[in-house]
Amino acid sequence: MSKNALPFMDITKLEGNIENSLKKIRRTTSKADPLITMVQLHVLKLFNHLGDIEASVHGDIKPFENKMLDITQSLIVSSNEKTGTGYLDKDEVTEYMEELESLYTSAAIYVNIAQKDDLIKYSQGMQMNVSGTLYPFFEKDHFTDMLSPYTDLFNEIFGITSFDLVEGLLAISRHLRTMGFMEILLDSGASPEEELSKEVFLNLAEYFNVESITRWPKEFIKELSLQQGECKEFYESDLQVMIKEPPIKYKPFIGIGDKYYCFSINNLIDNFYRTVLRALRRKKGSVTNKVNDIQKDLSEELPFKLFKTILPTARTYRNIYYKAPVGANGKNEWCECDGIILFDDVMIIIEVKGGALSPVSPFSDEEAYKKSLNDLAKNPYEQSVRLYKEYMRGGKIEIYQKESKKRYKLITAIESSNFIQACCVTLDDFNEIASQIEKTEFIQDSDLPVWCISINDLRVYPELFDSPSLFLNYLYQRSHATKNPYIKLNDELDHIGMYFAYNDYSTRISEIANEEEDIGEIYIASHREEIDVYMARKINSSLDDDEEASFLDLLIGSAQKPKQEMEFMFEQLINLLDSTGDDICIRAARYLLLLDSNTRDNLSEFLTSRGKKLLEFRRRKVILTPYMALNYKKGDRIRDLPVISIFLLHTSNKLFKDVVQRKRFLLERVVYEDESTYCILVGINNNKEFKKVITQIIGPEQFQALPESAYNQLKINRERISKSRNIQEFE
Incomplete structure (x- = not known):
């Protein structure tokens, strides 16, 4: 949306609306026991989803419903106000939800009319409204890959192995994503129309007890928890509640007394990897360099492991060196590349960044956020372009392995590559920005097509593409989409969805644009719904819950793997x-x-x-x-x-x-x-x-x-x- 969008809205009035909504929200939450309030909201969310199972499977719920547990927990840990000991009645909960909806509506408009770059506004809106970026089906493989290299450090500092860590995390995920809570709730006699007693709510709260679920050491759980009022200085103003990252992004559990609870599974999964690394550094600062070294090795290995699954017969060269002109004088120097994947006449230049996407929100620290985009997208792409230009200069490039500080050994000479693609991979989730950044100032204008993707999204490709020809054809079609100014998608997986729907989706969108004069921008609806449904059903099968799988089959039918339709x-x-x-x-x-x-x-x-x-x-x-x-x-x-x-x-x-x-x-x-x-x-x-x-x-x-x-x-x-x-x- 342009800077002049919604000119009839007064930004000062919007700030006032946000402030008034937060006052009412805080006043409501102060009436009740914060633990009971979190349980009540979880119950409400659960019943809402049962009333619309398809929306639940698609993840197509309103932003304020999606984030209500996150923002409520963040307000509890950042508020210094005294709270009551009871619970909210039905009317108070309804009023609370209405005020949350009003708050998110005002905040969304505020973001859209703020005097910021479109990319920053888009990123802020996505972070404010979207969570749950890793499909639960991949959680075991993902966190096993990501955390196993740190097992000695976890054992030394917290007395826990990476295996125990992953098993505990998966236990929380199963606990909060399945119908286990519903069974306990029904045993208590609860229904959407009836109110429960305080004692019942407190008993239900034990379902969310992290120590009981995971059997992790209490010291470790405490390191990942915030107590009520612990972050009372976190927000400098009410506006920051909506435009600054939440405190629970850094510590996902809430501590009440000597017990620790998890309510927001999406917040936990989205931020767990960085959260546990911060915990290691806080407890023992001397391990920082070791953590960085492990992360570097991990980032250099993991993307190639996933690509090998998609293209098993491809030739892979990692940590390679080549000579290319560098600097103002254009003198040939040794340059490094994280790796190259060769399949027939296709070359994929891989640059991987293990550094973190800035944890701060784009609006709260635009400079820090843009710097992280430079580090994670612009810099690796420029490194890819340098190798590409050197190859195109002579139609051939020699690659080397570094044996010592000044000694390099020739590996092979690469030639006859007719299609070349840059792939910039990040360990941090890059989903809310990756599909947009390809058309910004962070990516220079070049003939080399670029594909920015996070490890989270890269994991989806082996699941959906079991054909090397289809995957390589997808890359080819995606390279055209990168250059099409009309294609601005909200999500990496929308590219896959559009490919399945139209094959040459860039040409399809251009044809639509040519049918109208002065069309400006084209709104492209989400094309990932079939993928979402399929992955949701994969979760059910992985849980081995035949009853639940059959229940979904009866309600919305069986889900087939999405693919491009062909005769x-x-x-x-x-x-x-x-x-x-x-x-x-x-x-x-x-x-x-x-x-x-x-x-x-x-x-x-x-x-x-x-x-x-x-x-x-x-x-x-x-x-x-x-x-x-x-x-x-x-x-x-x-x-x-x-x-x-x-x-x-x-x-x-x-x-x-x-x-x-x-x-x-x-x-x-x-x-x-x-x-x-x-x-x-x-x-x-x-x-x-x-x-x-x-x-x-x-x-x-x-x-x-x-x-x-x-x-x-x-x-x-x-x-x-x-x-x-x-x-x-x-x-």
């Missing part, structure tokens, strides 16, 4: 090409995935109809070799595609085994002699299933290598076949 025969061909593990076959699949939907449908129709006819003629004395050519019309070429010819054969055909015969067969049938053609031979069995595939490139050099007599005979055969063949054409 069955086309999808079968892509899967077969992928399954070979052969780079050329996978490259052919990538090329086919660049086809538009009409061409894909025509290809599927060809495979279906000609496959049926092929099987009909199989036992007759008729030679039938149906094939088609794509992208061969020189006047109507798709620049990024080569000529592709697809030959449909029975699986028993000798061409799959006889290399010499196959080469001659293809030389006689490719469309042109003077350019390369990707020839895909597909074998279909009697059950109409694709069971064999070979991709062979036929290029000018193979014609030129023939003896003159052989070439002349080949030329005669080509002319004869050309007159008789019927190439299926696509308009």
Whole structure:
């Protein structure tokens, strides 16, 4: 939204509205026991979700409902006011929720009309309203990866292993995300219409007792907790309650007396990694350097582990060095890169940052926030651009391994990379800003496409992409979206959702823009809903709760893994090409995935109809070799595609085994002699299933290598076949 948005709103009046709402909210909470208030709000949130299970699964709830436990706990630990010993009645809870909604509405408008950069306003709005960025299905793997390297330090300082730490965290997650509390609540006789007694509320509070849930050492839990009124100087004004990060971001548990409770699971999970590292440093400052060293090693290892899952046959080079011009004088110096991933003709330049995204809110310290964006996005991208430019300068780059301070060993020379992508990875969650930062001043204008992503979001890719060709095609389409000024998405996973929906989603959005004059900006609705539902259902399966899974199946149906919709025969061909593990076959699949939907449908129709006819003629004395050519019309070429010819054969055909015969067969049938053609031979069995595939490139050099007599005979055969063949054409 522009700086002049909502000009009818008086910013001073909005500040007054925020102040008045907070006064009423504090006055309400001061009437009751803070522990009981937190339990009451949890009960309210639970019943609200039961009333709208689909919203619960989607996470599509109002910001004030999403954040009500967080802000209430933050106000309790930052308030010095005396509190009552009872509980809020039903009318007081209703009034409290209405005032929270009013508070968040005023704060949202305030952020939108403030005199700040659009990126800062966007970031502030996201932090103020959004939480729960890691899918719970990944919690075990994520925190095992993130915390295991610190196990000796945890054991030394707190007497707890990283395994115990992760198990306790998962126990809290299961405790607060499943229906366990509902069972206890129903046993107490509670319902949305009835009020409970003080004693019942206090008994229910034990459900949130961190020590009982985790069996962690009390000293460790205390280090992650804040008591009522402990942070009374945290907020300098009422406005800061909404524009400054909450104190519970640093210490997620609330201490009341000698017991410690967890109510906000999203706040805990979102900030747990940095929280425990701060705890280590506070208890023993001398371990800071060791923590930093562990974090550096972790950040350099983890992204490559995830990429290896997506592209298992890729070549990976980590911690590499190369020479490039540096500084004003352009003198060649040794430069470092975190790593390169090579898959066929694709190069992914990886730069990883283990440093923290600034914990402060963008509005409370804009300078610190922008500096962290520089560190986590701008600097790594500029490092990637330097390597990219060096490669493009000669179409080749030599990479080295550092053996000592001045000694470097050559690893290999990289060349023939036709698609190059920069990937900037952060250990901290980068979700609320990553998809926007690619179009800001933090990313310089360059031909090198950039992909900024957090480890949290990178974990989703192996779950959704089990095909290397689809993943690489996604990267290609995403690189176009990066350059499209109309595509401004709220979330990294919206890119995946749009890819599944439209494939070439950049062109789709450009077509919409071209239909209207002076369109300005295009609003793009969220496209991650199917992913959210699928991952929510994965959580249920991981909990092994058949009853709960069946309950959701009955209410909203079963959830299938999101994917790009394709005709069955086309999808079968892509899967077969992928399954070979052969780079050329996978490259052919990538090329086919660049086809538009009409061409894909025509290809599927060809495979279906000609496959049926092929099987009909199989036992007759008729030679039938149906094939088609794509992208061969020189006047109507798709620049990024080569000529592709697809030959449909029975699986028993000798061409799959006889290399010499196959080469001659293809030389006689490719469309042109003077350019390369990707020839895909597909074998279909009697059950109409694709069971064999070979991709062979036929290029000018193979014609030129023939003896003159052989070439002349080949030329005669080509002319004869050309007159008789019927190439299926696509308009």
